[in-house]
Amino acid sequence: MNDKKTFLITIALILICCAVFIGIKLTGEDQKAAVDISATDTEITIPEKTFKILHIMSYHSPWEWTDTLYGGFKDALEDFKIEYRVFQMDTKRFSSEAEKQQKGREARALIDSWKPDLIYTTDDDAQIYVGEYYNNTDLLHVFSAVNEAPEVYHYDQAANVAGVLEIEHFVESVKLLKQIVPDVKKIAAVFDDSPMWIPVMARMKAKLDQVPEVEFVAWDTILTFEEYKEKMREYHSTVDAVALIGIFGFKDANGQNVPYQEVLKWTAANSRLPDFSFWKDRASFGTLCVVSVSGYEQGQAAGKIARQILAGVKKPSEFEMKPTTKGEPIINLARAKKLGINVKSDVLLSVQVINTFEWEK
Numbered sequence: 291m292n293d294k295k296t297f298l299i300t301i302a303l304i305l306i307c308c309a310v311f312i313g314i315k316l317t318g319e320d321q322k323a324a325v326d327i328s329a330t331d332t333e334i335t336i337p338e339k340t341f342k343i344l345h346i347m348s349y350h351s352p353w354e355w356t357d358t359l360y361g362g363f364k365d366a367l368e369d370f371k372i373e374y375r376v377f378q379m380d381t382k383r384f385s386s387e388a389e390k391q392q393k394g395r396e397a398r399a400l401i402d403s404w405k406p407d408l409i410y411t412t413d414d415d416a417q418i419y420v421g422e423y424y425n426n427t428d429l430l431h432v433f434s435a436v437n438e439a440p441e442v443y444h445y446d447q448a449a450n451v452a453g454v455l456e457i458e459h460f461v462e463s464v465k466l467l468k469q470i471v472p473d474v475k476k477i478a479a480v481f482d483d484s485p486m487w488i489p490v491m492a493r494m495k496a497k498l499d500q501v502p503e504v505e506f507v508a509w510d511t512i513l514t515f516e517e518y519k520e521k522m523r524e525y526h527s528t529v530d531a532v533a534l535i536g537i538f539g540f541k542d543a544n545g546q547n548v549p550y551q552e553v554l555k556w557t558a559a560n561s562r563l564p565d566f567s568f569w570k571d572r573a574s575f576g577t578l579c580v581v582s583v584s585g586y587e588q589g590q591a592a593g594k595i596a597r598q599i600l601a602g603v604k605k606p607s608e609f610e611m612k613p614t615t616k617g618e619p620i621i622n623l624a625r626a627k628k629l630g631i632n633v634k635s636d637v638l639l640s641v642q643v644i645n646t647f648e649w650e651k
Contacts, residue, residue, distance in 0.1 A: 582619075
């Protein structure tokens with residue numbers, strides 16, 4: 291009995307020591323994380339002033355991408371006194387050059403009348419039709435989710451501009467696809483005719499040597515929804531998978547943009563090919579897999595830049611314009627089942643799983 295009691299006491303002491311050790315270790319990591327998170331705030335005194343910030347989004351809300359960008363930005367500034375206004379350019383649905391020019395004029399008129407202390411712009415259309423007009427003015431400008439190089443908008447020469455670039459997780463997305471469907475060898479990449487896809491395509495091509503196990507046999511720019519349908523039917527006899535990149539600008543018979551949700555719903559119903567992309571909302575609407583750029587991280591990084599600028603800690607020109615790094619691997623299991631793909635459990639354990647199609651909710 292005494293031996294058993296001694297044994298139990300010994301085990302208890304070992305467990306206590308382990309718990310203390312782990313606690314110390316975790317506490318140390320937590321403290322390090324706290325230092326990392328607050329490092330940019332070490333010299334910040336929160337101003338008493340109420341700032342006016344105008345958020346100019348290239349696209350629209352509600353939408354997972356734009357909403358997480360804006361949410362991350364506001365969270366980084368939650369302890370500041372801020373009056374926000376939002377202008378939605380909505381260029382996914384109003385995509386003609388004339389419509390974009392008109393939205394740009396409206397946004398610039400709002401800036402000139404409301405006179406914000408800072409504008410927060412997201413995605414490339416907001417840079418083309420709004421942001422670039424205010425280079426080297428007194429208006430503070432922070433951007434995020436920009437695909438083009440800063441030099442394209444002359445931001446590298448603008449003392450009042452800082453921001454965060456968006457670089458898609460191409461290699462990681464292809465590798466995730468290969469984990470799900472190892473037999474994939476030939477891939478077709480699909481784009482609409484928006485200029486924003488030009489740098490994306492270039493970056494994808496520049497990294498092809500990192501995915502030698504696959505061959506991209508087509509880089510197709512498609513103009514209409516009917517052409518898209520025809521291409522998708524043709525792909526069944528020419529490729530093993532499809533990269534659905536630019537799918538917002540396909541026109542219907544009346545020359546109007548077909549909503550991307552409709553494009554993806556048709557794809558899920560009619561395509562027998564596995565597909566991938568780079569953004570979380572694509573998976574929600576039926577794309578098999580993505581390693582997504584984090585919209586929240588993009589917005590939060592921009593917000594952290596804005597707080598230092600507004601607090602007078604740094605000037606915009608003192609920030610390096612660089613991308614965020616976090617990738618979110620996601621699989622739509624409903625799409626996998628529809629394709630007859632049995633995803634291995636070890637893959638499912640390492641990703642975020644979506645179990646349905648958005649239109650079924």
